[in-house]
Each structure stands twice: as structure tokens, then as C-alpha cells.
Amino acid sequence: MISMLFRVLGPRYARPVRRTVALMTATAVVEGLSYALLVPILRALFGGAPGDARPWLIAFGAAVAVYGALRYVSDLSGFRVGTTLLHGMYHRLGDHLARLPVGWYGPRRVGEVSVLAGRGLLQAMSVIAHLLAPLVSACATPLTIVAVMIGFDWRMGLAALLAAPAVAAVQVGTGRAMAAADAERADRDHEAAARVVEYLRAQPVLRAGGRTAERFGMLDDALRGLQRASRRSTLAALPGVLGLTLTVQAVFTALLALGAYLALGGDIGTADVLALLVLAARCADPLLSLSELGGRLRGARAELARLDAVLRTEPLPEPREPVRPAHGGVEFASVTFRHGDRTVIDGASLSVPEGRRLAVVGPSGAGKSTLLHLIARFYDVDAGAVRVGGADVRDIGTEELMARIAVVFQDVHLFDGTIEENVRLGRPDASDAEVRAAAGAARLDEVVERLPGGWAANVGEGGELLSGGERQRVSIARALLKDAPIVLLDEVTSALDPVNEAAVHDGIERLVAGRTVVMVAHRMRTVRRADRVVFLDGGRIVEEGSHDELLRRGGRYAGFWALSTDPAPTGAL
């Protein structure tokens, strides 16, 4: 666990943690040594010379004061390192998430990562802020006490030392026995948290479906699963707690018996036995606290493992010697791409010369959006190559590639800020006039005029205060502002109202003018804008040509349009 902790922390934070652990160990040792002074004190008090106890009592007071000061400093250091780490880890996780391939962000990931970044990170980092000091103390203080006992009487000391392997064995056994129950509980916990997020997000759909009073079955199941897993994990912990208590008591009883035996044999004085037993009793508390600490540590370890898994997910490799694309053309050379076992793009080859437009058409699930994602290198291909400007996208630096590509996808995400801030994301250093011009070209200015607050109007979380068509206009304005030579367009499938439809159409016309365009087209009107069309089915390009050629050929493409335009009125396309 310690190596996982240091790996998660990274080299920058490992050193302050090591320093804090050293300070905590020193504190625990001083605590143990201060207890050691009880032996001469008790010896003097019960050995018939109580006056001899005075200097030892003063030394004990001084040792307790040193311990108190060290404890304060080490607790403060643990707390400070914990909070600094928490802050640092948020940044580390955030930076790492920003470098992960966009394709990594599947629908489940959002719930998972939000739980991890919130509660998970807190729990993982609580190891340092709250668990490290008691853990170090629970191990180092008893060991120091045992070392002192060996110094006073090796037989009693060695007998006490036997507790160490016994306690370690119980702890390791409990950890192993609990591993499955703990992992299940942590999984259920994450599942339930993700379902709560899903339930909240699904409110509009549930209400529209009239399921307001009804409970969300999947959430109920997840919560029931969590309850069962928690019960199993609590029950699984019981033998460990009991085992630890019995072990500690057994060792203490053995020490008591050994002390009595030695005292009766005259090998050791009664006062010494009493003093050593008091020392042994001081070991019991920290040892018994191990069972509670163990449970909390296991919980933190599960979160640490999740954090470790995310941090170990490799970002797409950056090229060592990046290549600059020579032009704005796009090419697929025998590209195969799989999602898990499933081949989503199967040996696709195509070419879009600079300034030309390619429409991608095909049934749902054919792989159309994936084709666009591969151009923007959301994922790396499994075979073949995707080239932009003649260069393999894997050989182009991410920034360079992103600078050449503007995307307008169906699900537009807006940040909770003003319209202007959202448009400016396309090119953060654009002048106000450029932002206004792009917004005008996307007919976003009409939306701005209507909104109270105008340009400063807030769009709400995810752009919820704007309609779907209005959000599309923001996305088009962003792409226009970016002024990239290649445009990837995934056409909105849902119907827009006539005003928005016309505005989005106008905006897209301006956006695609003079650029290389690859667009997923769902409407005949969009396809007509393209120079060439590929018809994709099951990840394969089954037909390719101009719209008119393909219609004349009477193949899959012609059949597809016949089917999708009938019985819908052709005017809608």
C-alpha cells in the first residue's frame, strides 16, 4: 500500500510525506521511551525507597513534555502535508485527466470520475492527514516499549516480542479475508454514487415519462446492493477484531504468568514485574487500535487503487519528433479500429483533398461518428493510419493537430459562463471584434439580442438556459472563431425549430466555405453540400461517389435515402 501511495503521490510529494513519517516515528519512539521511565519510578515507589522516584518523575515529566511538543509538530505536519497533498492531487488528477484520450470519457466514466475526484480523493488522502500518525504510533510505540522491556528483563521482553508476529499475522489474515468484501463494498459504493448522478440527470426524462412517483429501479437496486455489501463487510471484519483482542489478551496473560513465575522463583523483584506489566499494558491500546485503523486503511486503499488505476492510464503517446501537416487534406489508409472486441471501423480507406467536402452516411451504429473521432485522434487506430495534411495523426503534436481541426458535434457542451466566454473558447486570444464577427456569422447575435444581459448573459450549467439550436449556434461560432482549415461536423439528428434550423444551416454554410470538411450527414440537404459521399455500414465503406452518382447506381445509398425519406415529407430533408 505504501508503494502505491508513493506512486500515486508522485516524486514531488513523496519527500514531504517521508519527512512527516520520520517525524511521526520519532514521536512514537519518544512516547515509548517516556513510558520506559515508569519502570524506575515504579521500582522506587514499590521497592521501599519512594524518594528515589523524584529524579525519575522529573525526567518522566520532561519526556512527556518533549513528546507533547513533538506530537503537536508531527500532527501539524501530517495535517499540513495532507491538505497540501489534497490540493496537489486535485491538480495532478486534473492535469492527467486533461491528457487522457477524449475517447476514454465514456458515459460511465463521468459518474465514476466525479465520485473519485470528490469523495475518493478525500478518502485516499485522509491516509496521510488522519491515519498515518495513529498507524505509526500503533507500530513504533509498542516496539520501543518491547525494546525497553528486553533491556530491563530479556525474558519478559522476548515474551512480549512474540506479540508482534501474532498481531501481524492476525492483521494480514484479516486484510486477506476482508479483501473481497472490501472490494465489493467499494464497487457498490461507486455504483450507487454513479446511479445517484444518473438519477438526477435523468429527471427530465423520468418526469416526461410520467415516472415521478415511481422510484428509479436501478438506483434502488444499487442502494440495496450497497446495503448488502456493507453488511457483509461488517460481518467479515468481526473475526479480525475479535482475533486481535484475544491475541493481545493472550500475550498479556502469558506475560503475567511468566512474571509471576519469575518473581516466585526469585529471579526478578515484584516491583520490576509490576513495572514491566504496566509497560506491557501500555502496548495494548495502540495494538488494539490497529483493528479500527485497519478497516479505515483498507477503505482508503480501495480509493487509492482507483486513483492509481486512473493515473496509470496512459495518455495517447506524443510524437518524439512531431511532424507538421503539409496541407489541409485528410486520408484514411486501411484503418481498422476496435472498441474492445468489437470492430467499429473495418479497413476503411478514403481521401478528402484540401478544401473538399466529404459526407459520411449510413445507418445508426455504422461508425460514422467514430470516423470523425479518429481524425481528431480521440483514439488511436488498431491498424492502418489516419493522415492529416499527409502526416499520420500519431506523428503530429496534439496542439498542432487540434489547431487544425474545428469540431461541431451534436452534443454541444457549454460551460457555466457567459455566451462570449463560451464562444471565445474557440480562440482565447481573439479580439472582441473577431468574437462578434464569428457570432454574427453563426447568427448567434440574434440570440444575444433576445437574452437579458446580452453578451454577458449566463448560459447555465452545460448551456441549459439555451435551446438545442442556440447551443449549436454557439458551437458554430466557436468553430468559426477558431478558423481551422479542417472542419468535422456531426449533424444534429433531432429536429430543430424552423428559425434555428435556418440559422444553423446558414452558420454551417459559412463555416464550411473554403475548408476541408468531413461531415456526418443525416439530411439530404447536407449531403448535397458535399463533393463526395461515403456510405458506411458495419464499419466498412460499402459505396463511394458523388450524391448523384450513388443515387443513379441504385445501391445501398439510394435505398437508404428512399427508406429514410419515405414516408417523411422530402421538404424536411
Ligand SMILES: Nc1ncnc2c1ncn2[C@@H]1O[C@H](COP(=O)(O)OP(=O)(O)OP(=O)(O)O)[C@@H](O)[C@H]1O
Ligand atoms: N465508447 C464506446 N465503447 C464501446 N462501443 C462504442 C463506444 N462508442 C461507440 N461504440 C460503438 O461503436 C459503434 C459505432 O458508433 P458510432 O457512434 O460511430 O456510430 P454512428 O454511425 O455515428 O451512429 P449514430 O448515427 O447512431 O450516431 C456503435 O455500435 C457503438 O455502439
